[in-house]
Amino acid sequence: MSESDLEKRFTEARQKMVRQQVKRRGITHPLVLAAMETVPRHHFISPDLQYAAYDDGPLPIGSRQTISQPYIVALMTQLLNPEPDFRVLDVGTGSGYQAAILAEIVNEVIGIERIPELAEQAKERLQRLGYQNVTVHIADGSMGYAPDAPYDGIVVGAAAPAVPEPLIMQLAIGGRMIIPVGSSFEQVIQRVTRKSGSEIQVEYLTPVRFVPLIGKKGYDRDWL
């Protein structure tokens, strides 16, 4: 099969993914749907697993980490209710897929990844795909990333034992954070909205399973 035939098949698989996995489960935000239709998820996955890029589940990305299920990425992005002028912090950038989805919608994305090999790969990949509004830093994202704070939104792609205080403090007033919180076997996506200097609103939304957020305000080691 020629390169362009293959890309055409991936595009068709992606459209089907949006119809069957994302829309059908209730994702309606037009900008989120457009981003899911645009970002070539197969480019965020190693060649030997690309055939499964548009399947309804997570996939390994190396260093014992995973790219989240497409629906969960769409859901977390919709819960953020992103607006085009937003600056968003993406904690646990991993493959860079969630960062790319955000970058399609918002003005600026700051990614943080603790594993240097994954961060370098994500950086290189996002640059190759033309995402000029994403920067990726190698750091402990459980502490946030103070130099670019405050953020209109924060998306955390790994499970925390509790909502990290530094992340709340780096939200703008009115800003929101989407974060899975819980133990190794049971986590719930929370939406934390910063109402004022010290007042937050917390909504408990969907049960999920993520890899752990490992860091000063996260878990101290992997679950495996």
Ligand code: SAH
């Ligand atoms: N959003 C990613 C999901 C990757 S899995 C994607 O779309 O591919 C979660 C990622 O969080 C892993 O790459 C893991 O290394 C990273 N991670 C875990 N703890 C972290 C921390 N304290 N700071 C930054 N990244 C962290």
